[in-house]
Amino acid sequence: MDYIHRSLERKFLKMSSAFKAVMVTGARQVGKSTMLNALAQDSARVCVSMDDADIRDLAQRDPKLFFQMYQPPILIDEVQKAPALLEQIKLLCDESDERGRFWLTGSQSKRLMKQAGDSLAGRIGILKMFSLSAKELAxxxxxxxxxxxxxxxxxxxxxxxxxxxxxxxxxxxxxxxxxxxxxxxxxxxxxxxxxxxxxxxxxxxxxxxxxxxxxxxxxxxxxxxxxxxxxxxxxxxxxxxxxxxxxxxxxxxxxxxxxxxxxxxxxxxxxxxxxxxxxxxxxxxxxxxxxxxxxxxxxxxxxxxxxxxxxxxxxxxxxxxxxxxxxxxxxxxxxxxxxxxxxxxxxxxxxxxxxxxxxxxxxxxxxxxxxxxxxxxxxxxxxxxxxxxxxxxxxxxxxxxxxxxxxx
Known part of the structure; x- marks a missing residue:
């Protein structure tokens, strides 16, 4: 199936130019990962998913080593599965003035919103995605x-x-x-x-x-x-x-x-x-x-x-x-x-x-x-x-x- 352009793209890219980290949340399977992967295609951005058990284990066990292997700018998919990354992202945000270094997706949950808010306050823009609208389908x-x-x-x-x-x-x-x-x-x-x-x-x-x-x-x-x-x-x-x-x-x-x-x-x-x-x-x-x-x-x-x-x-x-x-x-x-x-x-x-x-x-x-x-x-x-x-x-x-x- 061809990629369906999303209404959130404009706002996401604008937020990425203003914040060091941007996270897209929403219900499962609404297209968060698909949109960010599509936007990352024409850039040198590294894309990793926490659905991969080996990558997730490394992220949780040794966040510093993880970011040595996968250096920003980076897209981290399903970040809620590796919450240990958030503190390290905070440190890396404070080391650089570069905007849009971290693109994150996370299935919407109270725990993720609290962790992101506590760790990345002032450094992250958070956007919510819904399933496809009639306009997007048209x-x-x-x-x-x-x-x-x-x-x-x-x-x-x-x-x-x-x-x-x-x-x-x-x-x-x-x-x-x-x-x-x-x-x-x-x-x-x-x-x-x-x-x-x-x-x-x-x-x-x-x-x-x-x-x-x-x-x-x-x-x-x-x-x-x-x-x-x-x-x-x-x-x-x-x-x-x-x-x-x-x-x-x-x-x-x-x-x-x-x-x-x-x-x-x-x-x-x-x-x-x-x-x-x-x-x-x-x-x-x-x-x-x-x-x-x-x-x-x-x-x-x-x-x-x-x-x-x-x-x-x-x-x-x-x-x-x-x-x-x-x-x-x-x-x-x-x-x-x-x-x-x-x-x-x-x-x-x-x-x-x-x-x-x-x-x-x-x-x-x-x-x-x-x-x-x-x-x-x-x-x-x-x-x-x-x-x-x-x-x-x-x-x-x-x-x-x-x-x-x-x-x-």
């Missing part, structure tokens, strides 16, 4: 929205095909793991079974000390069923057959592994009666679909949960844009005790942008009424949109428009 890795106006999306739409619900749900069901791009349904099932057993369950035991593996497996499936919902630890735990306290701990584990993320509610002193509970989403909708036993795109698209999956997909795509883009972006949602809700609030350049997410191609106009709630926040309000199955961007009123899902 060969448009650098096309990250930095302007959420109608005119901006009309201009972008000229380079995209018309929105199509079959294509969108195909992406939702398949997910974005690079190894799965050319797989059929049978191979995808085998891949996900292997992924859960070889990575998630092993990491749960080895990195997080979870011994109730069957309980954790049930918890994975329960989490998928609660995707897009307000997070209630007691309900989630009950669905998995564990306590609410255990559910809270295991949610943290899934976050640290890069499997789920929590979207926090919008907070503002001027707005009253707001819900303070986060919502749970999966970073990859393909894994979520598999865990919920959706066996095909059409079964998922026509199922009762299709709206929840579209919402998860949209929020995860916007999360990728926020992580990879140049501008600082905050993502939240709004819900109050009167059940008034805004699916997604994006804060950028000091302005708030409100979004509703709907499966319809021609959603009703009344769904944007809640957007006016943000005016009470005292913040500057930017254009809002209904992210939906409309074929092209189209104005709803002076400040709101229909935004096709495929333009995110």
């Amino acid at each position: 060969g448009k890795a650098d096309d990250i929205p930095d302007d959420y106006s109608l005119s901006s999306f009309i201009k972008r739409s000229q380079n995209y095909p018309a929105n199509n619900i079959l294509d969108v749900y195909d992406r939702i069901w398949a997910g974005g793991m690079p190894d799965m791009v050319s797989m059929d349904a049978e191979l995808r099932r085998a891949y996900w079974n292997s992924y859960i057993d070889a990575y998630l369950m092993r990491d749960a035991v080895d990195d997080n000390g979870i011994h109730d593996t069957e309980g954790f497996r049930r918890f994975l499936r329960a989490s998928a069923a609660f995707s897009g919902e307000l997070l209630n630890y007691n309900d989630l735990g009950s669905a998995a057959g564990v306590s609410g306290v255990t559910a809270k701990e295991w949610v943290k584990v899934l976050q640290s592994m890069g499997i789920i993320f929590l979207l926090e509610p919008f907070y503002n002193n001027e707005l009253k009666r707001m819900i303070k509970t986060p919502k749970l989403y999966f970073c990859d909708t393909g894994l979520c679909s598999f865990l919920s036993s959706w066996t095909s795109r059409d079964a998922l698209m026509n199922g009762a949960a299709s709206g929840h999956y579209l919402e998860n997909y949209v929020v995860s795509e916007v999360l990728r844009n926020a992580s990879y883009g140049e501008k600082s972006v905050n993502l939240n949602f709004y819900r109050d005790t009167n059940q008034k809700e805004i699916d997604l609030i994006l804060e950028m350049d000091g302005r708030l942008h409100a979004f509703e997410i709907k499966r319809a191609a021609s959603p009703e106009r009344k769904i944007i009424r809640t957007f006016s709630l943000l005016k009470k926040s005292g913040r500057e309000i930017g254009p809002g949109a209904v992210i939906c199955m409309a074929e092209r961007p189209f104005p709803v009123d002076a400040s709101t428009f229909l935004l096709p899902v495929n333009l995110l």
Whole structure:
């Protein structure tokens, strides 16, 4: 399979020119090593992997000798398997002003983040990678929205095909793991079974000390069923057959592994009666679909949960844009005790942008009424949109428009 360019490349290279060490973290198999190896091809950078038992043993036993044999600039893959290297990297960083001497990848874990933060504070830039986005799969890795106006999306739409619900749900069901791009349904099932057993369950035991593996497996499936919902630890735990306290701990584990993320509610002193509970989403909708036993795109698209999956997909795509883009972006949602809700609030350049997410191609106009709630926040309000199955961007009123899902 040909290399698929990643949206994170730009930011990674920029960080490499500013920091002595740069580390890319993320869930297993999202393409961290592939990207860095591709970027290292045209340079004299040494590339080593801690998956090699002999190299890993040397790195752990004698870090000084390791760096005599493998001298910077260097790419060290799966650095979490040889944590003894981090202290030596710190010393080598302090010996030179050269930027980008150390490129590191590490599967996301609490232990690795703590070790890197403690050893390399001020010397390392840390970036997070997700599975493939729709843009990356379409060969448009650098096309990250930095302007959420109608005119901006009309201009972008000229380079995209018309929105199509079959294509969108195909992406939702398949997910974005690079190894799965050319797989059929049978191979995808085998891949996900292997992924859960070889990575998630092993990491749960080895990195997080979870011994109730069957309980954790049930918890994975329960989490998928609660995707897009307000997070209630007691309900989630009950669905998995564990306590609410255990559910809270295991949610943290899934976050640290890069499997789920929590979207926090919008907070503002001027707005009253707001819900303070986060919502749970999966970073990859393909894994979520598999865990919920959706066996095909059409079964998922026509199922009762299709709206929840579209919402998860949209929020995860916007999360990728926020992580990879140049501008600082905050993502939240709004819900109050009167059940008034805004699916997604994006804060950028000091302005708030409100979004509703709907499966319809021609959603009703009344769904944007809640957007006016943000005016009470005292913040500057930017254009809002209904992210939906409309074929092209189209104005709803002076400040709101229909935004096709495929333009995110």
